[in-house]
Amino acid sequence: MAIWILRFFFLAVAIGVGASLVTAPEFSQAPWAVLPTVLLGAITVIVVDWLSPRKRIEVISSVYVGVVVGLFLTYLLGLALTPWIDSLSADGGQASGTAIQLLVSVTICYFCISVLMQTKDDFRFIIPYVEFSREVKGGRPFVLDTSVVIDGRIVDVVDTGILDNQLVMPRFVLAELQAIADSGDKMRRARGRRGLDVLNKLRAKTNVDFVVYERELPEMQGQPVDMKIVLLAAHLDGKVVTGDFNLNKVARIHNVPVINLNEIANALKPVFLPGETIRVKVVKPGEEAQQGVGYLEDGTMVVVEGGREQIGKVVVVDVTKMLQTSAGRMVFGRFMSLG
DSSP: OHHHHHHHHHHHHHHHHHHHHHTOGGGTTOGGGHHHHHHHHHHHHHHHHHHOOOOOHHHHHHHHHHHHHHHHHHHHHHHHHHHHHHHHHHTTOHHHHHHHHHHHHHHHHHHHHHHHHHHTTSSOEEETTEEEOSSOSSSOOEEEOHHHHHHOHHHHHHHTTOOOSOEEEEHHHHHHHHHHHTOSSHHHHHHHHHHHHHHHHHHHOSSSOEEEEOOOOGGGTTOOHHHHHHHHHHHTTOEEEEOOHHHHHHHHHTTOOEEEHHHHHHHHSOOOOTTOEEEEEEEEEOSSTTEEEEEOTTOOEEEEETOGGGTTSEEEEEEEEEEEETTEEEEEEEEEEEO
């Protein structure tokens, strides 16, 4: 409601300004066109604002500060060039002097805005109500790696609504995904295309802040992708989200926090105490004699003593112990009866 009140106020002011300009001598040749022109311009501004609701404060701040700094530098440069411009105006080139000043002003403002937009994540620059910072508000940003995108479970995690952190997809990881999707190997190509589909789903989510980080830091030159991810996470003061065991170890060596989706999945698996009973379908024989192996819906392996003869059947198992391994949890139990 507040934004529409602001738009209505802006439109009313534009109408008032247009009405006051109708009687101005500068527009005496076509006074009838003044008010419609001003009104059309005001409506165009409101429509553009309405069609772009998701404005990024860092981009707006870059433009604002870039214009201010550019105009200040133009003023200083204009003072230095005043004698030359005055001599040019004295020779009858007043229009040329004005055009040169305008061109210099536009050029300097362009470079100032360009530099700020490309480096806003590399330093902190604070003035009242304007802040450039590589840190995001709230939790640390999550830097995604190739494995976690191809895995696809990150979409399900986002759908739960528990993530308030910004998800950062580095451009070099996106390039690696594109290379995998263009691979001549059928399996790799399918994995790459699945990863690109997952990224499109994340980009379409409205409940998560998903951004593509375009730049590469100087220290990333010549480094493998995994090391680039670790360096970027350290630079952003963020966390690496991965399912890759090796990347997990590398990140911890460099004191970069890691969120491993496999560890999260294992932590959320149900815990069974000795003496509890569960139902599971025996699907294959175990390594030891008379053992059968089945799997729960979440993928937990169940080793059933006395279950070798029940392959293909649903059985009731009496839990004897649970074992936590690097690959996940395993449940051990004894065959009791058919389920």
